[in-house]
Amino acid sequence: DAGVIQSPRHEVTEMGQEVTLRCKPISGHDYLFWYRQTMMRGLELLIYFNNNVPIDDSGMPEDRFSAKMPNASFSTLKIQPSEPRDSAVYFCASSLTDVTNGFSNTEAFFGQGTRLTVV
Amino acid sequence: KQEVTQIPAALSVPEGENLVLNCSFTDSAIYNLQWFRQDPGKGLTSLLLIQSSQREQTSGRLNASLDKSSGRSTLYIAASQPGDSATYLCAVTSLSGGSYIPTFGRGTSLIVHP
Numbered sequence: 001d002a003g004v005i006q007s008p009r010h011e012v013t014e015m016g017q018e019v020t021l022r023c024k025p026i027s028g029h030d031y032l033f034w035y036r037q038t039m040m041r042g043l044e045l046l047i048y049f050n051n052n053v054p055i056d057d058s059g060m061p062e063d064r065f066s067a068k069m070p071n072a073s074f075s076t077l078k079i080q081p082s083e084p085r086d087s088a089v090y091f092c093a094s095s096l097t098d099v100t101n102g103f104s105n106t107e108a109f110f111g112q113g114t115r116l117t118v119v
Numbered sequence: 120k121q122e123v124t125q126i127p128a129a130l131s132v133p134e135g136e137n138l139v140l141n142c143s144f145t146d147s148a149i150y151n152l153q154w155f156r157q158d159p160g161k162g163l164t165s166l167l168l169i170q171s172s173q174r175e176q177t178s179g180r181l182n183a184s185l186d187k188s189s190g191r192s193t194l195y196i197a198a199s200q201p202g203d204s205a206t207y208l209c210a211v212t213s214l215s216g217g218s219y220i221p222t223f224g225r226g227t228s229l230i231v232h233p
Binding site: 031033035042043045048050055056091093095097106107108109110111112113115 | 150151153155160161162163165168208210212215216217218219220221222223224225226
């Protein structure tokens with residue numbers, strides 16, 4: 001497997017424009033996470049899905065942010081309208097829940113991230 | 120809510136030194152702990168994964184220990200090299216609302232100078 005694939009790697013857009021970030025998780029993984037990384041706040045969990053269903057979006061900063069996972073191999077994070085303070089690196093990660101002998105082997109694998117700059 | 124703290128925030132050492140990075144977490148009911156490396160402008164690379172039932176994991180010059188009861192983990196880097204310069208992140212996976220969620224510390228920025 002090629003790992004978690006994110007696109008685009010870099011995105012520069014003007015304030016007010018719609019931005020769509022894309023993620024392809026590792027095949028067979030049942031969890032997908034979207035994180036945002038900034039110097040001020042580090043890595044923050046925005047939303048996560050389990051078996052394509054959004055479970056917790058309490059980390060989404062505002063209603064301008066939305067995420068979907070239409071199938072097991074694709075997810076999007078959309079910002080509409082974008083603002084300069086949304087500038088950050090956005091990471092997608094996936095993991096497989098494998099509960100063996102009562103313990104969960106949930107190693108998370110990360111994509112290379114999308115560096116978003118809103119001007 | 121799980122909170123993860125990493126100390127120190129930054130570290131600068133001469134090549135060849137052995138060093139220890141610290142990670143602490145508030146909720147000891149964890150499932151595993153991962154150490155990641157992040158190079159500037161790059162993604163996260165998983166270094167070591169310690170299951171909750173384990174005490175330590177080793178990979179080459181890296182050794183990670185876990186003391187779940189005290190809420191601590193350390194990453195030991197032996198004979199540091201300039202190529203080890205990066206940010207090291209600790210992530211703790213805990214059960215939250217029926218799901219396994221990784222929570223990250225802010226990281227330790229390491230510089231190893233020749």
